[in-house]
Amino acid sequence: xxxxxxxxxxxxxxxxxxxxxxxxxxxxxxxxxxxxxxxxxxxxxxxxxxxxxxxxxxxxxxxxxxxxxxxxxxxxxxxxxxxxxxxxxxxxxxxxxxxxxxxxxxxxxxxxxxxxxxxxxxxxxxxxxxxxxxxxxxxxxxxxxxxxxxxxxxxxxxxxxxxxxxxxxxxxxxxxxxxxxxxxxxxxxxxxxxxxxxxxxxxxxxxxxxxxxxxxxxxxxxxxxxxxxxxxxxxxxxxxxxxxxxxxxxxxxxxxxxxxxxxxxxxxxxxxxxxxxxxxxxxxxxxxxxxxxxxxxxxxxxxxxxxxxxxxxxxxxxxxxxxxxxxxxxxxxxxxxxxxxxxxxxxxxxxxxxxxxxxxxxxxxxxxxxxxxxxxxxxxxxxxxxxxxxxxxxxxxxxxxxxxxxxxxxxxxxxxxxxxxxxxxxxxxxxx
Ligand SMILES: [Mn+2]
Numbered sequence: 383x384x385x386x387x388x389x390x391x392x393x394x395x396x397x398x399x400x401x402x403x404x405x406x407x408x409x410x411x412x413x414x415x416x417x418x419x420x421x422x423x424x425x426x427x428x429x430x431x432x433x434x435x436x437x438x439x440x441x442x443x444x445x446x447x448x449x450x451x452x453x454x455x456x457x458x459x460x461x462x463x464x465x466x467x468x469x470x471x472x473x474x475x476x477x478x479x480x481x482x483x484x485x486x487x488x489x490x491x492x493x494x495x496x497x498x499x500x501x502x503x504x505x506x507x508x509x510x511x512x513x514x515x516x517x518x519x520x521x522x523x524x525x526x527x528x529x530x531x532x533x534x535x536x537x538x539x540x541x542x543x544x545x546x547x548x549x550x551x552x553x554x555x556x557x558x559x560x561x562x563x564x565x566x567x568x569x570x571x572x573x574x575x576x577x578x579x580x581x582x583x584x585x586x587x588x589x590x591x592x593x594x595x596x597x598x599x600x601x602x603x604x605x606x607x608x609x610x611x612x613x614x615x616x617x618x619x620x621x622x623x624x625x626x627x628x629x630x631x632x633x634x635x636x637x638x639x640x641x642x643x644x645x646x647x648x649x650x651x652x653x654x655x656x657x658x659x660x661x662x663x664x665x666x667x668x669x670x671x672x673x674x675x676x677x678x679x680x681x682x683x684x685x686x687x688x689x690x691x692x693x694x695x696x697x698x699x700x701x702x703x704x705x706x707x708x709x710x711x712x713x714x715x716x717x718x719x720x721x722x723x724x725x726x727x728x729x730x731x732x733x734x735x736x737x738x739x740x741x742x743x744x745x746x747x748x749x750x751x752x753x754x755x756x757x758x759x760x761x762x763x764x765x766x767x768x769x770x771x772x773x774x775x776x777x778x779x780x781x782x783x784x785x786x787x788x789x790x791x792x793x794x795x796x797x798x799x800x801x802x803x804x805x806x807x808x809x810x811x812x813x814x
Contacts, residue, residue, distance in 0.1 A: 383424075383512070383547070383621060383622055383623045384421070384422070384423050384424050384620075384621070384622050384623075385423050385424050385425050385426065385427065385513075385620075385621050386414065386417070386418050386423050386425075386426045386427065386618055386619065386620055386621070387426075387427040387429065387582075387584045387599060387601055387618060387619040387621060388414050388426065388427070388428055388429075388601055388604065388618035388619070389428060389429040389430055389431060389467070389553075389584075389585070389586025389587070389600070389601055389602075389603070389618075390430070390431045390467070390586055390587075390589060390601075390602065390603035390604070390607070391407060391410060391411045391414075391428070391431065391432050391433075391603070391604065391605075392407050392431060392433070392434040392469070392603060392605070392607055393407055393408060393411060393432060393433050393434060393438070393442050393445055393446055397607070398671075398704050400703065400704060402669075402703055403634075403703075403704075406605055406633065406634050407434075407605050408445045408449070410604040410605040410631065410633060411432075411445075411446070411449055411604070412449050413604070413631045414426070414604060414618050414631070415449050415450070415452065415453050417618075417620075417629065417631070418453065418457065418460055419453060419456050419457050419460075421620065422457070422460075423460060423620070424459075424460065424461070424510070424513075425460060425461040425462065425463060425510070425513075425515075426460065426461070426462045426463070427463055427464075427515070427549065427551055427584045428462065428463070428464040428465075428490070428586075429464075429465055429467075429517075429551040429552065429553060429584045429585055429586030430464075430465050430466060430467025430468070430469075430470070430519070430520060430551070430553035430586035430587065431467030431468070431469045431470060431553070431586060431587070432446065432464060432467075432470055432481065433446070433469060433470040433480055433481075434469055435469055435470075436469070436470065436471060436472065436479065436480075438480055443480060443483070446480075446484060446489075447484070447487070447489065450462060450484065450489035450490060451489060454488075454489060461491060461508070461510075462489070462490035462491065463490070463491050463493060463508055463515050463517065463551070464481055464484075464485075464490050464491070464492050464493070464517075464551075465492070465493055465517040465518065465519050465520075465551045465552070465553060465586075466479055466481055466492070466519040466520060466553070467519075467520050467553045467586055467587065468520040468522070468553065468587070471519065471520060491508060493506055493507065493508065493515065493516065493517030493551065494506050494517075494519065495518060495519065501535045501538065501539065502531065502535065503518070503528065503531060503532060503535055504516050504518075504532060504535040504536055504539065507539070509543075510546075512546060512547055513546055513547050513548075513549060514539070514540065514543070514546045514547070514548050514549070515549045515550075515551070516532075516536055516548070516549065516550045516551070516580075517550070517551040517552075518532060518550070518551070518552045518553075519553065520553040520554070520587075521553075521554075522554075522566050523565070523566050525552070525554050525566070525568055526568060526572055529568075529572055529573060529575055529576060530575045532550070532576065532579075533575035533576045533578070533579045533580075534575075536548065536550065536576075536579040536580065537578065537579045540579065547581050547582070548579065548580050548581050548582070549580070549581065549582045549583075549584055550576065550579075550580045550582075550583050550584065551584045551585075551586070552583065552584070552585055552586075553585070553586050553587050554566060554567070554568050554585070554587050555567050555568070555587045555588040556568055556569075556570065556573075556585070556588075556592070556594065556598070556600070557569045557570070558570075559588055559590070559592050559600075560588065565751045570594060570595070573598065577595075577597060580597065581597065582597060582599065582621070583597055583598045583599065584599060585598060585599060585600040586600065586601075587600070588600055588602065589602050589603045589606075589607050589608070589611050589614070589616060590602045590611060590614035590615060590616050591614070591615045591616050591617060591628055599619055599626065601616070601617055601618045601619050601628065602614070602615065602616030602617060603616055604616065604617060604618060604631060604633065605633050605634065606633065606634070606636055606671075608727075609636075609638070609671075609673055609706075609725075612636060612638045612673075613638075615628070615630070616630065617629050617630035617631065618631075634668070634670065634671060634703070635666050635667075635668055635670035635671070636670065636671045636672075636673075637663070637666065637670055637671070637672050637673070637700075638672075638673045638675060639659065639660070639663060639672070639673070639674050639675065640675045640677065641655065641656060641659050641674070641675065641676050641677070642677055642678045643655075643676050643677065643678045643679075643680060644678030644679045644681075646681065647681055647682070648681075648682060649682060649686050649687050649688065652676075652687065653688075653691060653692065653695075656674070656692055656695060657695060660695060660696070660699050663699070663700075666700055666702075669701065669702060669703040670700060670702050670703060671702065671703060671704045671705070672696055672700050672702040672704070672705040672706070673705070673706050673707075673708060674692065674696060674705070674706070674707045674708065675708050675710055676707065676708065676709050676710065677709075677710035678710075680709070684709065689707055692707050693705060693707060706725060708725040729758075732758060732761070733754060733758065736754045736757045736758065737750060737754050740753050740754055740757075749784045749787075752780060752783065752784055753780065753784075755780075756776065756777065756779075756780035759776055760773055760776055760777060763776060
């Protein structure tokens with residue numbers, strides 16, 4: 383046994399609008415592939431989100447193409463098996479994603495949901511000498527309702543063909559792993575039916591590493607995707623007979639420097655305290671990402687603080703690739719709205735504005751996440767110049783989904799429907 387399991391490469395993500403970060407993500411992908419070559423692994427699992435978004439640009443495709451071609455040239459027997467994460471799903475009206483494209487070029491093998499000979503979902507799988515590899519693309523909130531069926535179908539196939547080391551790739555986050563609960567999380571108990579059918583559940587979605595009960599593995603992203611992942615362990619798995627190891631390649635240095643400003647009386651004192659604080663920081667060899675977190679009560683108006691001056695101190699000391707100053711909590715009497723959004727990405731601000739709007743309207747209260755997601759998607763489509771009827775389809779899709787969930791609720795009286803109409807599921811399967 384000798385294989386790799388990775389997820390979340392997020393190619394095309396130019397974090398903070400920096401070209402260099404775009405290259406960082408490509409380098410991370412490259413480093414995993416190089417590791418695979420060096421260690422002569424049998425195959426590589428990518429459990430979703432190779433790409434950062436559905437409509438990638440040509441340089442990104444070229445990047446992925448180049449790295450995978452290199453693998454094929456140097457190590458032709460190493461298979462790459464992938465599923466689609468939420469970021470690289472096809473637009474449902476297209477039914478064809480960029481991963482499909484890499485698949486048709488023979489650079490990776492995309493495992494899809496497929497109805498074959500009495501098995502409704504798991505008909506598409508990879509059969510190797512010693513392994514059987516299944517995969518389920520990102521299904522969002524529908525995941526819960528198909529777990530039992532997936533387990534049954536895998537057991538059926540294993541019974542018919544003879545038991546092999548069974549791998550299942552899926553894309554979702556498990557409940558209890560993040561500091562805050564997130565929509566679409568799956569509880570461990572929900573996954574129990576899979577335990578009898580699957581030896582290795584290869585997860586992707588959350589950016590940090592976690593393992594559960596010796597059969598569920600989430601490597602995290604190889605590169606850092608957001609500052610709030612600071613200090614979390616992440617990487618990719620190298621699975622061997624001798625054990626399962628998380629490999630953490632060297633990536634861009636990220637440093638978060640914290641300073642309590644509660645006892646500081648004036649802006650001048652703030653500058654000198656920051657200066658002393660920075661002097662105590664160990665030097666950083668490469669161009670890094672630096673965040674200065676100022677927290678605690680602020681004893682003077684925020685508008686009196688010269689953020690440019692602080693930023694210059696950071697630049698002088700670290701010559702960073704990127705730096706930012708965050709004021710975590712300021713005295714309420716001086717708080718201005720700008721402070722609420724400082725440090726948030728454009729997407730985070732968008733998310734907050736849209737959520738606030740949707741929550742105000744009582745009719746949509748139960749479907750805030752779904753509607754906000756669609757609003758963001760629709761906005762992106764419009765900005766990308768996608769034609770109107772495609773956007774209309776996206777809206778209709780969201781509407782139908784909410785309606786079918788509402789109908790289910792009416793029948794069962796439960797908030798989270800356990801069974802989804804087959805119709806909805808099939809339309810989500812794309813190629814079914
Ligand atoms: Mn994901």
